[in-house]
Amino acid sequence: MNSTEHSGTQVLVELTGSSKEDANAVFGALCTAFESDREADEELHNGVNGRPMVWSATYDVFGVREQAAPARLTAPVTVTLQGGYRAVDQVREQLAVAFAVQEEGSASGDQEKELQLRLESGPGTSP
Secondary structure, X not given: OOOOOOOOOEEEEEEEOOOHHHHHHHHHXXXXXXXXXXXXXXXXXXXXXXXXXXXXXXXXXXOOOOOOOOOOOOOOEEEEEEEEHHHHHHHHHHHHHHOEEEEEEEEEXXXXXXXXXXXXXXXXXXX
């Protein structure tokens, strides 16, 4: 992202309990739709000594570049979204295009909300 970032349009996306490949699938789907602090083909690295990893990226949802495509995951992934209400909703909508999404929890404040989702392989993806 650059200096033309728009206030209230950024969403922090954190993934836990996922493999590097599944994190790549989620971040790749979101990079199709939104500008990010990650490159679409950026190489993720595994944790050290089997420690759990938290993968994170920030997306600017000011404009949708194109719809995310359905994607396959090897296992369910827990995703936490943090940002402004509309911005979080836009990221959730794109995730729902690419994956089967189940809401697991939320917390709301005056101007921001946090949403926890469980993602599974998207519609039309084969096992």
